[in-house]
Amino acid sequence: MSPQVYKSLSEVFPLTTSQLKFMCFRLTPEIEKKDGNRLSYHFSRKLSETVVIWHHPYFWVLVSSNKQIPNKDELQATLIIIQDEVDDFKERLFGFQSVRHPQLTPFIISLFAVQVLNKTKFDHPIAFSNNGVIVRREPEFWTETIELQGSLHPALTLTVSSSIVFRENLAEFYEKHHQMQKPEEFLIGFKVQEIERGNKATIVGLVGTIGEYRDQLLEKATGSTSKQALREAPDNQPVVAIQFGKDTKQFHYAMAALRPCVTSETANQFEVEYGKLLKATKIIHQERTNLLASYKETAQAALRAYGMQLELSINSRDYPSLFWEPPVKLEDITLLFGNGITGKRTEILKGLSTGGVYRRHTKFKDKSKVIRIAALKLCDATVSLFLDQLTQRLAKYGFKSEVITKTPLSIKNLTKTEARAAVERTVNELVEIPHDIVLAFLPESDRHTDDTDEGSFYHQIYSLLLRRQIASQIIYEDTLSDSGKYQYILNQVIPGILAKLGNLPFILAEPLDIADHFIGLDISTGV
Numbered sequence: 001m002s003p004q005v006y007k008s009l010s011e012v013f014p015l016t017t018s019q020l021k022f023m024c025f026r027l028t029p030e031i032e033k034k035d036g037n038r039l040s041y042h043f044s045r046k047l048s049e050t051v052v053i054w055h056h057p058y059f060w061v062l063v064s065s066n067k068q069i070p071n072k073d074e075l076q077a078t079l080i081i082i083q084d085e086v087d088d089f090k091e092r093l094f095g096f097q098s099v100r101h102p103q104l105t106p107f108i109i110s111l112f113a114v115q116v117l118n119k120t121k122f123d124h125p126i127a128f129s130n131n132g133v134i135v136r137r138e139p140e141f142w143t144e145t146i147e148l149q150g151s152l153h154p155a156l157t158l159t160v161s162s163s164i165v166f167r168e169n170l171a172e173f174y175e176k177h178h179q180m181q182k183p184e185e186f187l188i189g190f191k192v193q194e195i196e197r198g199n200k201a202t203i204v205g206l207v208g209t210i211g212e213y214r215d216q217l218l219e220k221a222t223g224s225t226s227k228q229a230l231r232e233a234p235d236n237q238p239v240v241a242i243q244f245g246k247d248t249k250q251f252h253y254a255m256a257a258l259r260p261c262v263t264s265e266t267a268n269q270f271e272v273e274y275g276k277l278l279k280a281t282k283i284i285h286q287e288r289t290n291l292l293a294s295y296k297e298t299a300q301a302a303l304r305a306y307g308m309q310l311e312l313s314i315n316s317r318d319y320p321s322l323f324w325e326p327p328v329k330l331e332d333i334t335l336l337f338g339n340g341i342t343g344k345r346t347e348i349l350k351g352l353s354t355g356g357v358y359r360r361h362t363k364f365k366d367k368s369k370v371i372r373i374a375a376l377k378l379c380d381a382t383v384s385l386f387l388d389q390l391t392q393r394l395a396k397y398g399f400k401s402e403v404i405t406k407t408p409l410s411i412k413n414l415t416k417t418e419a420r421a422a423v424e425r426t427v428n429e430l431v432e433i434p435h436d437i438v439l440a441f442l443p444e445s446d447r448h449t450d451d452t453d454e455g456s457f458y459h460q461i462y463s464l465l466l467r468r469q470i471a472s473q474i475i476y477e478d479t480l481s482d483s484g485k486y487q488y489i490l491n492q493v494i495p496g497i498l499a500k501l502g503n504l505p506f507i508l509a510e511p512l513d514i515a516d517h518f519i520g521l522d523i524s525t526g527v
Contacts, residue, residue, distance in 0.1 A: 007315055007316050007317050008315060008316040008323050009313055009314075009315045009316075010313050010314040010315065011157050011158055011159045011292070011313060012144055012146060012155050012156075012157050012313060012314045013155055013156055013157075013158055013296070013310045013311060013312075013313050013314075014146065014148065014153050014154070014155045014310075014311040014314070015109060015110065015113055015153070015154040015155055015156065015303075015308055015309065015310060015311070016308070016309045016311060017109060017154075017307055017308050017309070018307050018308075018309070019065070019307055020062060020104070020109075020112075020306070020307045020308070021062065021063045021064075021065065021067070021069055021307070022060060022061060022062045022063070022069070022102075022104070022112075023060075023061050023069050023070075023098070023099075023102070024058050024059065024060050024061070024098070024099035024102035025058065025059050025061070025072075025075065025096060025097060025098050025099055026057055026058050026059065026097050026099060027039075027059070027079075027094045027095065027096060027097075028094065028095035028096075028097060029094075029095075030057055033054070033056065035088075035089075036054030036056070036059070037054055038086075038088075039052075039054065039059070039079075039082065039089070040052040040053050040054040040059060040115075041197075042082045042085075042086065043059070043061075043075075043078060043079075043082070044115060044118070044119060046078050046081060046082065047061075047070060047078060048067075049063060049064040049066075049067045049305075050062070050063045050064075050067070050070065051112060051115040051116050051118075051119065051306070052115070053108070053111040053112060053115050055107070055108055055111060058099055058102070060102070060108055060111070060112070061075070062112045062115075062116075062306055063306075064305045064306050065305060065306065065307050066305075072096060072098060075096065076096050079094065079096070085219065085220055106145045106152045106153055106154040106155075107143065107145050107154070109154035109308070110143040110144060110145060110154040110155060110156055111143055112306070112308070113143075113154070113156050113303055113308055114141055114142060114143050114156060116302050116303055116306055116308070117139075117141050117156075117299055117302060117303075119302075120298065120299065120302040122138065122139050122295060122298055123294065123298070124136045124137060124138050125137050125291070127162065127280050127281075127283075128276070128277065128280035130272050130276070130277075131270055131271050131272050132166060132167045132168055132270065133164065133165070133166055133167070133262050133267075133270050133272045133277065134164075134165050134166075134167060135162055135163070135164055135165075135277055135280040135281055136162065136163060136165060137160060137161070137162055137283065137287075137291055138160075138161060138162070138163055139158060139159070139160060139161075139291075139295040139299075140157075140158075140159050140160070140161045141156055141157060141158045141159070141299070142156065142157050143156060144156055144157050146314065148319065155314075156310075158292070158295060158296060158299060158310075159292070160283060160288050160291045160292055160295065162280070162281035162282075162283060163281075164262045164277050164281065165193075165259065165262070166259050166260045166261075166262055166270065168259070169195060169229065169255065169256050169257070169258060169259050170192055170240075170255040170256070170258040170259055170260055171229065171233060171237060171254070171255035171256040173259075173260050174187070174237070174238075174255055175237075183206060183238050184206055187203050187206065187238065187240060188203060188204065188205065188206075189202060189203065189204075190202070190203045190260065190266075191260070191261035191263060191265075191266065192240075192242060192258040192259065192260060192261055193258065193259050193260075193261050194253075194257065194258060195257055195258060195259055196257065199244055200244070200245075200261060201242040201243055201244045201245075201251075201258075202242060202243055203240045203241070203242050204241050204242065204243050204250060205240070205241040205250070206238045206239070206240060206241070207239050207240070207241045207252055208238075208239050209235060209236050209237060209238060209239060210230070210233045210234065210235055210236070210237045210238075210239060210254065211235030211236065212239070213239045213252065213254070214230060214231075214233075214235075217230055217239070217252075217254045218230050218231070229254070229256035229257075230254055230256055233254065233255075233256060237254075237255060238255065239252055239253070239254060239255075240252070240253055240255060240258070241253075242258070262274075262277065264416055264445060264446075264449050265415065265416040265417075273445065274445040275443060275444040275445030275447070278444070278445060278447050278449075279444070296310060330345060331344065331345055331346050332344060332345070333345045333508065334508070334509040334510060335347075335348065335351060335506040335507070335508065335509055336358060336506060336507050336508070336509040337351035337352060337354070337355035337356065337357065337358055337505070337506050338355040338356035338357050338358050338359070339354075339355045339356060340355070341354050341355025342509050348495060348505070348506065349491055351506060352397045352494075352495070352498075352505060352506075353396060353397065356397060356398045357397070357398070357498055357503045357504060357505045357506070358504045358505060358506050358507050359503065359504040360503050361501060361502030361503050362502075363501075363502065364399065364501070364502075364503065367398060367399075367400070368400065369400070370400045370401060370402050371394065371399055371400065371401035371402070371436050371437065371501065372401075372402060372404050372434060372435045372436045372437075373387075373390075373391075373401055373402065373403045373404065373405075373435065373436065373437055373438075373439060374403070374404065374405040374406075374407070374430050374433070374435040374437070374438045374439065375387060375403055375405065375406045375407065375438075375439045375441070376407050376409065376426065376427070376430060376438055376439070376440045376441070376461070377406070377407065377408045377409065377441045378409050378411055378423070378440070378441065378442050378443060378446075378457060379441050379442060379443040379444075379477035380443075380477070381441060381477045381480045381481070382480075383441055383480065385483055385486070386475075386480055386483075386486055386489075387403050387406075387439075389486050389487070389490060390439075390490060390493070390494070391403065393490050393494050394494065394497075394498075397494065397498065399498070404433070404435070405430065405433055405435065407426060407429075407430060409422060409423065409426050411423070411443075419457075420455075420457075420460060423457055423460055423461065424460070424464060427461060427464045427465065428464070431464075431465070431468045431470060435470060436470075436471065436501060437470070437471040437472065437473060437497060437500060437501060438461070438465055438470060438471070438472045438473075439472075439473050439475060440457075440458075440461050440472060440473070440474050440475070441475050441476075441477065441480070442457050442458060442474060442475070442476055442477065443476075443477050444476055444477050444478040446458055446476070447476060458474050461474070462474070471497075471500035471501060472500075473493060473496060473497055473500065475489070475493065
């Protein structure tokens with residue numbers, strides 16, 4: 001029986017093209033990237049079966065295979081319509097120049113493909129729903145170029161992600177809110193998302209009412225749903241000013257064109273548990289595989305209409321030189337522990353039990369020295385049994401330890417800002433007592449919140465202790481739900497704790513040909 005051959009796959013798809021129908025023009029005076037991207041978005045929206053991208057200093061226009069390339073007059077007429085609708089461009093005078101014999105590059109083709117997909121409707125299956133808040137799957141894609149067989153090729157990455165979305169728009173949320181009569185108290189600083197484009201922003205002010213701005217907003221509204229919502233909105237409904245990211249420019253929006261963002265800070269306003277939402281964002285392998293196949297099929301049909309084709313993703317069978325495979329299987333690598341004991345990578349715990357760590361930190365050369373542990377608990381889990389088993393396991397590996405401080409901190413009824421202040425205050429009090437390592441037990445809702453505006457408690461505690469040069473070990477509440485599995489958690493946690501305390505649990509028994517050292521960064525005590 002022949003051995004099973006494994007194939008490594010990527011989510012990068014090369015693009016091939018056939019008789020693209022395109023043209024190129026430039027506007028004078030020359031515009032900056034930000035304005036170029038905004039104008040290309042509006043051109044793409046106004047022109048049917050057409051996508052427009054900007055790449056310094058030109059606009060590039062691609063039409064579907066059964067459509068004629070727009071002429072100069074049509075493009076100039078479209079520009080005038082855009083200028084009339086978009087305030088930033090109203091007072092600007094542009095000269096229009098066609099570019100003769102434009103030369104496509106792989107990057108331009110990739111930009112075309114992404115713009116086509118931006119105009120394409122994909123399915124967004126719902127994975128979780130509660131109180132109007134949903135977790136849905138959606139495609140993500142971006143430009144790539146890749147060198148294959150000595151030449152550069154256009155490509156794009158197509159992947160699958162999850163987003164947390166409130167079903168209703170901001171106007172509907174506002175009409176039901178208990179602070180409706182005092183909108184400035186809950187709207188100012190509120191995180192929102194454009195319904196049409198998905199861009200996230202922050203409300204920074206109230207500029208008037210629908211009654212004052214209705215006609216002006218109707219002129220700018222693009223979707224039929226948005227227009228209907230504007231017509232039906234009560235005259236006294238606020239019009240909000242929003243800012244995108246770090247851009248200080250303010251834009252006026254009807255609330256019907258926005259939806260509230262659901263974050264760890266705002267989840268309680270929707271009466272949902274943020275931890276459950278985060279759990280639902282995880283995509284199992286089979287679901288991911290099926291979604292990716294579906295999204296590729298949709299993307300393929302959209303691109304084909306414009307003369308582009310997605311090839312098989314970059315994989316180890318067709319491009320073996322792009323993938324590295326270790327000459328020895330990871331599980332077969334031999335490690336060296338203390339007292340000359342060796343063992344396979346899968347036998348780390350056995351090696352530590354029989355040989356001990358390869359090298360003890362000077363602070364713990366004396367085996368009577370006790371590791372001083374602090375336990376900081378921000379969740380409802382009971383941790384006493386876990387801590388008992390942890391000290392027992394450390395003893396098994398030759399290290400005495402003691403939990404000298406146990407600090408519970410309830411953050412349930414606090415806002416994220418109040419909770420972060422309480423955590424900082426508590427950590428600062430903890431470090432006044434000599435500890436070797438702090439174990440922090442966090443609620444499951446803190447997982448994957450590093451990229452949120454508020455940030456995670458994980459990162460906050462990690463950073464606060466790093467400044468004081470104190471090691472930390474983070475453990476999430478859900479991993480402690482079954483005491484029968486503590487031994488498996490400790491199997492992962494204990495070697496990490498020993499290393500963070502400056503000990504060297506093991507080294508490679510045989511040196512590597514490719515390197516003398518591998519360098520990793522973490523909070524640990526110097527060896």
